[in-house]
Amino acid sequence: xxxxxxxxGTPGSLQVAELPDPEPRAGELLVEGLxxxxxxxxxxxxxxxxxxxxxxxxxxxxxxxxxGRVRTAxxxxxxxxxDLVVGVVRRPDPVPCGACARGxxxxxxxxxxxxxxxxxxDGYAAELWCVEADYAVxxxxxxEHVGVLMEPTTVVAKAWEQVWRVGERAWYEPExxxxxxxxxxxxxxxxxxxxxxxxxxxxxxxxxxxKPRLVEQLGATYHHRGVDEVAGELQPDVVVxxxxxxxxxxxxxxxxxxxxxxxxxxxxPAGRKIQVDAAGVNREMVLENDVVVGSVNANLRHYRxxxxxxxxxDLDWLGGLITRRVPLESFADAFEARPDDVKxxxxxxxxx
Ligand code: BGC
Numbered sequence: 001x002x003x004x005x006x007x008x009g010t011p012g013s014l015q016v017a018e019l020p021d022p023e024p025r026a027g028e029l030l031v032e033g034l035x036x037x038x039x040x041x042x043x044x045x046x047x048x049x050x051x052x053x054x055x056x057x058x059x060x061x062x063x064x065x066x067x068g069r070v071r072t073a074x075x076x077x078x079x080x081x082x083d084l085v086v087g088v089v090r091r092p093d094p095v096p097c098g099a100c101a102r103g104x105x106x107x108x109x110x111x112x113x114x115x116x117x118x119x120x121x122d123g124y125a126a127e128l129w130c131v132e133a134d135y136a137v138x139x140x141x142x143x144e145h146v147g148v149l150m151e152p153t154t155v156v157a158k159a160w161e162q163v164w165r166v167g168e169r170a171w172y173e174p175e176x177x178x179x180x181x182x183x184x185x186x187x188x189x190x191x192x193x194x195x196x197x198x199x200x201x202x203x204x205x206x207x208x209x210x211k212p213r214l215v216e217q218l219g220a221t222y223h224h225r226g227v228d229e230v231a232g233e234l235q236p237d238v239v240v241x242x243x244x245x246x247x248x249x250x251x252x253x254x255x256x257x258x259x260x261x262x263x264x265x266x267x268x269p270a271g272r273k274i275q276v277d278a279a280g281v282n283r284e285m286v287l288e289n290d291v292v293v294g295s296v297n298a299n300l301r302h303y304r305x306x307x308x309x310x311x312x313x314d315l316d317w318l319g320g321l322i323t324r325r326v327p328l329e330s331f332a333d334a335f336e337a338r339p340d341d342v343k344x345x346x347x348x349x350x351x352x
Contacts, residue, residue, distance in 0.1 A: 003126035004036075004331055004346065005059045008051035014335070016328060017059070021128055028130045029079055030072040031087070033348035035148045035325070036125045037065030038334050039184070040267065041118060046335055049269075052119045063125025063346075064089045064117035065151040067139075077133035084143065086150040087124055088135040090115050090297050106158060106297040115297075127328075127348050137303045140311045146318040148345045149188065153306035154298035156189040156240070159263045160196065161302065162295045163238050166261050170289075174237035174261075175199055179220075180227065180252060181242035182211040184343045185265055187321060189240040190220050192309055198238070203230050203248075209340045210323060217317055231255035244268030250276050258288040263295050 001021050007013035024030045042062055045051035053060040066087045073079035092100030093112035100108050117123020139147045167174060177193045179186045182204035193200040200220035204211055207224050215222040223230045227248050231239070232255050239252040244266025252262045284290065298306070310318065324344045326334040334344045 001127040002328060003061045003122075004063060004328060005061050006045055006051065007058050008045060008053050008060055009048050011048040013048075014046050014062070014331065016331060019061075019126070022126075022130045024072065024074075024130045027074055027077070027134070028132055029070050029074070029077065029085065029136055031068035031085060031129050031131060031136075032071050033124060033127050033129055034067045034069060034144075035345045035347050035349075036063035036067070036123070037148045037151065037184075038344045038346060039065060039152065043335060045118065050118070054120050054122060060117070061122035061124075061126055062117050063123035064115060065148055066116075066124035066129075067148040067150065068124070068129065071128070074133060079133055079136065079138065084139045084141055084147055085131070085136045086139060086147060086303070087116060087129070087131040088137065088300065088303060089118070089151060090299075091121065091135070103301075104299055106299045106302070125328075125346060125348070137300070137307060139307055142315065143310055143318075146310070146315060146322065149184065149318055149321060149343065150303070150306055150310060151298075152184045152343075153188050153192075153310055154302045155265065155296075156185060156192055157305040157309060158298040158302040159189060159240055159265050159295045160192050161305065162293050163240070163261045163263050166291045166293055167238075167259070170259070176234060176236045176257070177201070177238040177240065178203060178231055178234055178236035178252070179240045179242060180248045181266065182206070182215060182222070183242060184321060186240070186242035187211070187214055187218075187342065189242060189265070190215060190218055191313055191317075193238070193240070194218050194220055195309060195312060201230070201234055201236070203227060206339075210320060210342055214317065214320055214342070217314075217320070227251040228255065236260065239263070240265060242266050246272055246274045250274070250281065253281055253290070253292055254284060256288070256290055258290075260288060260290045262290070262292045264292065265295055267296070
């Protein structure tokens with residue numbers, strides 16, 4: 001079978017390799033890959049800035065935004081041939097730390113977790129892959145063409161859960177949310193914000209293309225003015241920050257309503273410096289009981305929440321997020337950024 005592999009730490013090493021078909025171990029499903037999504041983390045791995053091969057190996061099979069169809073499933077696993085499934089990204093650390101021992105591997109404390117397609121375990125960008133039944137999630141069959149959006153949806157399902165848990169330390173009825181960045185994470189965060197009944201605003205730089213339209217189709221409001229101006233006027237109760245751009249992060253922190261929660265989801269490259277009135281930020285956060293919370297990855301509870309959010313969403317709208325589908329053999333095209341890209345998916349089944 002063919003798989004998309006990379007040698008972490010070596011730029012220009014991305015290639016389609018012919019690998020032996022995987023053999024499911026006890027308790028594992030054998031899955032035919034349908035597609036994988038490409039995200040910023042994949043691009044970082046391809047640029048040799050992130051990513052780790054499995055111990056004792058040079059190459060890593062890429063792909064953590066999975067979608068596949070079960071070919072074989074162990075009896076009593078609850079899965080059947082033909083089921084549409086997604087594999088979970090992270091596995092708990094081997095110690096395990098207190099969080100991992102409780103299924104909260106997304107909040108692993110010692111950093112020794114592993115991640116499919118990212119950190120020490122092969123990913124899902126393969127024509128065939130195996131996954132432990134305990135780390136697979138079934139999707140509504142109607143999601144066949146958009147189910148590759150599941151993993152980024154888990155990330156935002158977790159982000160919203162974090163926002164609510166922080167907010168519920170006191171009376172909490174947030175009304176207005178600002179999402180910074182209209183990429184897949186920002187748009188899916190906006191979708192969940194709308195599903196939760198908030199007045200959602202999305203800020204990005206572009207003035208045309210699919211992003212403003214997708215925001216409006218959700219019933220949210222699109223903005224492309226400066227962040228200080230937009231956030232300053234809106235005074236949002238919640239900000240979901242999905243760009244990782246330092247200036248936006250600090251502007252969001254300064255411009256929330258009282259009791260504001262800013263949830264940071266963007267993994268930014270370190271080293272870019274900006275000037276900040278740190279004492280001013282501190283003063284405002286203290287006097288307003290504001291909170292800034294970082295959020296990464298997702299556990300099985302968030303996969304269930306995401307599956308529900310996708311099942312409730314408009315299929316055409318979700319389809320509009322996948323702006324390009326590239327067959328495996330043309331993988332290089334998938335990694336070339338185009339101005340109108342939202343989510344690019346690599347198809348693994350010949351695009352059938
Ligand atoms: C993935 C997460 C992962 C994180 C850090 C993100 O792109 O969506 O699942 O935890 O990268 O490796």
